[in-house]
Ligand SMILES: [Zn+2]
């Protein structure tokens with residue numbers, strides 16, 4: 740399995756996983772044009788994409804859904820509640836033939852990939868993160884969560900690669916320009932993961948198998964990539980784990996797992 744971060748941040752999220760023949764996206768918060776361009780930039784064939792698994796219905800994760808419905812034959816993987824929310828928000832009807840319904844805590848086979856959505860604390864109807872096992876490797880994409888929970892840590896055990904939210908530095912957010920209500924939302928237990936909480940979670944899921952950590956969903960206003968990187972590198976300092984940062988503007992190339 741290979742992983743890439745096509746885009747990550749409040750202006751749009753999209754992660755990609757492939758076995759070389761088939762590609763599964765996690766979220767589609769950037770345009771179809773951008774998805775194709777960014778895959779191509781990484782030398783991935785956009786024609787291999789066959790599905791997109793949605794984490795929750797916030798626009799930075801589902802913006803492309805109507806275009807994907809019209810202009811691709813991709814399968815939509817989502818929980819019942821998230822699927823209903825996507826349809827309501829965009830005013831679209833996704834035919835059952837295009838849907839694989841998921842349930843948090845239950846694994847589904849998708850073209851040989853074991854796709855396991857698990858519940859995360861976030862202010863959406865049924866938000867999930869994903870653990871995907873494919874070709875003997877395990878990857879998790881964990882963003883948009885207000886706090887690290889034991890359930891999240893359990894699902895991040897024994898990974899080869901973890902893409903983990905490092906949304907904000909608490910002091911930068913507190914002292915920044917966001918309105919108080921938005922600050923409160925982000926800081927809440929169903930908001931976004933701070934650098935500090937990211938570090939706590941990372942420390943809990945270190946294992947000899949973990950080779951790569953990708954920090955994701957960094958706030959452009961309320962975080963500094965150096966702060967996020969420093970927090971993670973403190974946790975990783977006695978390991979040989981590769982630390983990378985996903986970007987809003989460009990796709991992140993990641994070495995194939997197991998190399
Ligand atoms: Zn988001």
Ligand SMILES: [Zn+2]
Nearest residue numbers: 795797861883
């Ligand atoms: Zn969200």
